[in-house]
Amino acid sequence: MSRTPExxxxxxxxxxxxxxxxxxxxxxxxxSRVPGGVNFSVYSAGATGMTLVLxxxxxxxxxxxLDFPPEFVTGAVYSMTVFGIDAEAIExxxxxxxxFEPEAGHRFDRQQVLLDPYATLLHGRDSWGGxxxxxxxxxxxxxxxxxxxxxxxxxxxxxxxxxxxxxxxxRHPSSKVGEPGTFAGLVEKIPYLKELGVNAxxxxxxxxxxxxxxxxxxxxxxxxxxxxxxxxxxxxxxPKAGLAATGRLGMQADEFKNMVKQLHRAGxxxxxxxxxxxxxxxxxxxxxxxxxxxxxSVYYMLTPDGYYYNFxxxxxxxxxxxxxxxxxxxDCLRHWASQFHVDGFRFDLAAILGxxxxxxxxxxxxxxxxxxxxxxxxxxxxxxxxxxxxxxxQVGSFPNYHRFSEWNGKFRDTVRRFVKGDExxxxxxxxxxxxxxDLYAGRAPTxxxxxxxxxxxxxxxxxxxxxxxxxxxxxxxxxxxxxxxxSWNCGAEGETDDESVLALRARQLRNLLxxxxxxxxxxxxxxxxEFGRTQRGNNNAYCQDNDxxxxxxxxxxxxxxxxxxxxxxIAFRKAHPALRRASHPxxxxxxxxxxxxxxxxxxxxxxxWSAGRRLxxxxxxxHGPHGHDCVYLAxxxxxxxxxxxxxxxxxxxxxxxFADTAQPDGNDVHQPGAEPQLTGDRIWVEPRSxxxxxxKQTDVEE
Amino acid sequence: xxxxxxxxxxxxxxxIRLTGxxxxxxxxxxxxVIVEATAGTxxxxxxxxxxxxxxxxxxxxxxVFAHQKLGRGVxxxxxxxxxxxxxxxxLTGFDRSLVMQDPVER
Numbered sequence: 001m002s003r004t005p006e007x008x009x010x011x012x013x014x015x016x017x018x019x020x021x022x023x024x025x026x027x028x029x030x031x032s033r034v035p036g037g038v039n040f041s042v043y044s045a046g047a048t049g050m051t052l053v054l055x056x057x058x059x060x061x062x063x064x065x066l067d068f069p070p071e072f073v074t075g076a077v078y079s080m081t082v083f084g085i086d087a088e089a090i091e092x093x094x095x096x097x098x099x100f101e102p103e104a105g106h107r108f109d110r111q112q113v114l115l116d117p118y119a120t121l122l123h124g125r126d127s128w129g130g131x132x133x134x135x136x137x138x139x140x141x142x143x144x145x146x147x148x149x150x151x152x153x154x155x156x157x158x159x160x161x162x163x164x165x166x167x168x169x170x171r172h173p174s175s176k177v178g179e180p181g182t183f184a185g186l187v188e189k190i191p192y193l194k195e196l197g198v199n200a201x202x203x204x205x206x207x208x209x210x211x212x213x214x215x216x217x218x219x220x221x222x223x224x225x226x227x228x229x230x231x232x233x234x235x236x237x238x239p240k241a242g243l244a245a246t247g248r249l250g251m252q253a254d255e256f257k258n259m260v261k262q263l264h265r266a267g268x269x270x271x272x273x274x275x276x277x278x279x280x281x282x283x284x285x286x287x288x289x290x291x292x293x294x295x296x297s298v299y300y301m302l303t304p305d306g307y308y309y310n311f312x313x314x315x316x317x318x319x320x321x322x323x324x325x326x327x328x329x330x331d332c333l334r335h336w337a338s339q340f341h342v343d344g345f346r347f348d349l350a351a352i353l354g355x356x357x358x359x360x361x362x363x364x365x366x367x368x369x370x371x372x373x374x375x376x377x378x379x380x381x382x383x384x385x386x387x388x389x390x391x392x393x394q395v396g397s398f399p400n401y402h403r404f405s406e407w408n409g410k411f412r413d414t415v416r417r418f419v420k421g422d423e424x425x426x427x428x429x430x431x432x433x434x435x436x437x438d439l440y441a442g443r444a445p446t447x448x449x450x451x452x453x454x455x456x457x458x459x460x461x462x463x464x465x466x467x468x469x470x471x472x473x474x475x476x477x478x479x480x481x482x483x484x485x486x487s488w489n490c491g492a493e494g495e496t497d498d499e500s501v502l503a504l505r506a507r508q509l510r511n512l513l514x515x516x517x518x519x520x521x522x523x524x525x526x527x528x529x530e531f532g533r534t535q536r537g538n539n540n541a542y543c544q545d546n547d548x549x550x551x552x553x554x555x556x557x558x559x560x561x562x563x564x565x566x567x568x569x570i571a572f573r574k575a576h577p578a579l580r581r582a583s584h585p586x587x588x589x590x591x592x593x594x595x596x597x598x599x600x601x602x603x604x605x606x607x608x609w610s611a612g613r614r615l616x617x618x619x620x621x622x623h624g625p626h627g628h629d630c631v632y633l634a635x636x637x638x639x640x641x642x643x644x645x646x647x648x649x650x651x652x653x654x655x656x657x658f659a660d661t662a663q664p665d666g667n668d669v670h671q672p673g674a675e676p677q678l679t680g681d682r683i684w685v686e687p688r689s690x691x692x693x694x695x696k697q698t699d700v701e702e
Numbered sequence: 703x704x705x706x707x708x709x710x711x712x713x714x715x716x717x718i719r720l721t722g723x724x725x726x727x728x729x730x731x732x733x734x735v736i737v738e739a740t741a742g743t744x745x746x747x748x749x750x751x752x753x754x755x756x757x758x759x760x761x762x763x764x765x766v767f768a769h770q771k772l773g774r775g776v777x778x779x780x781x782x783x784x785x786x787x788x789x790x791x792x793l794t795g796f797d798r799s800l801v802m803q804d805p806v807e808r
């Protein structure tokens with residue numbers, strides 16, 4: 001058997017602090033296993049010296065401190081291979097020497113042991129809410145048996161995205177999983193997701209964050225609230241240990257990879273919600289964890305006198321378009337796409353990613369251009385939350401390079417206002433149903449990620465059950481959270497046993513779901529909305545690590561009809577290419593029955609979107625390799641019912657009823673493919689209800 | 703604590719008894735033992751784990767190593783793993799590389 005010859009660089013040339021070492025390799029950054037040891041590489045433009053600090057796992061005091069000799073420095077990169085250490089058994093950090101001159105942007109502090117920005121594991125929060133130890137960098141074993149797994153590369157127009165919090169999804173006892181609140185727990189719910197029909201799961205932050213980083217108190221119980229959502233990243237390359245059942249063993253990366261692999265086997269893509277607009281270090285009063293001590297003036301947008309710009313609303317703003325930070329963000333996303341087979345990213349407060357170091361919006365932001373053109377990221381979905389907390393609102397104008405889709409906040413607002421009965425919204429709703437061609441002209445409908453609810457704001461149930469937010473439990477006297485939710489409680493605030501109110505809410509929920517799932521673009525829903533999850537009126541549950549946020553799976557039984565309705569609506573979308581267009585409608589194509597979209601009203605072919613009408617009726621048509629596909633949608637947000645004339649169909653084809661949200665539970669929806677035929681050429685649409693029809697061959701009489 | 707192995711081969715069934723702690727220090731030696739023991743024709747690799755007190759992330763990788771070395775046609779059976787080891791293997795998906803069995807009477 002032949003053996004690979006030993007490498008010349010597999011032996012130490014120096015001894016420092018008791019360890020055999022040699023000049024390391026600058027690339028890759030971070031800590032990587034090499035023959036005989038570990039290669040460490042970290043960069044700092046402003047540091048005057050650097051020390052590698054090694055610890056045994058869980059030890060309080062360092063095992064050794066190794067100063068980088070000058071001959072181990074290449075440019076601004078400090079690299080050293082340390083021999084004879086066991087990657088599994090150590091933790092590490094760095095001390096960076098340099099000036100503390102805040103007004104000049106420098107905040108070096110040799111007393112602090114800093115996290116490696118490229119650390120693939122972080123130790124110190126090994127289980128959720130567990131003992132608080134100093135955070136330290138660790139080294140993940142990066143090999144994994146992927147078998148033949150790869151990114152699924154589903155066509156964007158076919159996606160149905162399901163937004164979920166890893167912990168909240170299975171933490172409630174009713175989830176009945178073996179390891180509640182973890183990646184492994186989520187794996188146990190894959191059969192449920194498959195049956196629901198969603199084919200992409202968008203995970204709220206999974207990069208290591210500190211859930212204990214929240215000073216506010218629960219006003220009733222006096223307990224410290226948590227940072228439950230985790231939009232405050234500590235380790236950008238490390239999956240959060242507290243979200244893994246095996247975090248205490250340092251195997252969170254393996255558990256995460258297994259989750260991705262199992263989701264892929266079920267045909268479900270994995271999209272990560274990534275937070276590159278700020279870090280967990282806060283402003284000048286916040287903790288020094290990593291970036292501030294390594295190169296404050298590089299990583300953060302600073303005012304001329306050295307304070308932090310705050311376009312994120314959290315104290316600091318990552319200096320995304322600095323060339324070094326661009327490289328860092330790109331390395332990070334490549335890591336998740338290549339090492340973890342992640343299918344896409346949703347960028348939190350993405351408008352910040354288009355700002356210059358002085359905060360000015362850039363017309364051609366280098367970071368976004370790099371991400372859009374990157375070869376490793378080519379098959380990743382890129383989704384921008386196209387606004388920030390500094391007032392930059394870019395829905396429809398985000399620098400997209402034909403790669404970035406956007407969370408379409410205007411879809412959310414328009415659908416909410418239409419369904420609750422606001423005047424003069426019908427015309428705008430018509431545009432939103434088509435994938436918002438007003439915002440995305442020259443692009444595909446998939447530029448628009450359509451949603452009615454997201455983690456941020458009311459749940460779908462609460463949207464039809466509360467006029468006002470009820471955020472007292474957040475400890476800020478109900479001052480936090482959005483004040484303009486365009487919600488309507490249907491006649492009573494919150495819990496009620498008034499049958500007429502409950503019936504109207506049930507109908508409104510279905511109206512919202514149907515409009516979401518019949519619109520062109522990429523629909524996104526929030527975990528639990530399919531069976532009426534409530535946050536009891538809280539529209540900003542970022543700190544609620546309890547049953548207010550956790551998905552209560554008992555509701556799947558209580559609201560089984562709503563769940564069945566949602567499943568059918570997703571299946572209907574999958575069955576109808578006319579609803580999943582890859583391009584904006586272009587009118588009549590010369591062949592086939594109809595234009596690709598047409599508008600109707602009380603009279604067929606005659607829409608009436610005047611202010612008081614509150615009615616939108618549309619026919620979506622596609623003539624493709626599978627034949628004719630034709631769907632009719634009528635949404636009546638008025639308190640009076642309407643009789644509508646239906647567009648005529650060719651001989652041998654008739655309208656069949658898929659859904660009527662005014663029908664009682666059980667008859668509100670029919671299984672796709674088994675829709676009953678309608679008689680006559682008119683339909684009655686009840687007050688505040690939505691009807692969806694499909695054109696099919698007439699039933700053959702025996 | 704040290705790690706030792708004891709190999710027994712019989713008509714295409716290779717049995718390796720594992721004793722002690724299997725971690726990143728001992729994993730390379732187990733990989734070598736697996737390579738040597740399976741040099742001939744192998745139908746089945748049995749790993750006896752009742753006396754294995756600890757298996758780390760690197761230790762688990764020996765299972766995948768064996769799986770990849772022997773190919774999909776060869777059964778790899780892990781017998782008598784402690785509940786903690788067994789749970790770790792399944793939570794991280796390594797159980798898809800092998801069959802886990804309760805210990806049999808010796």
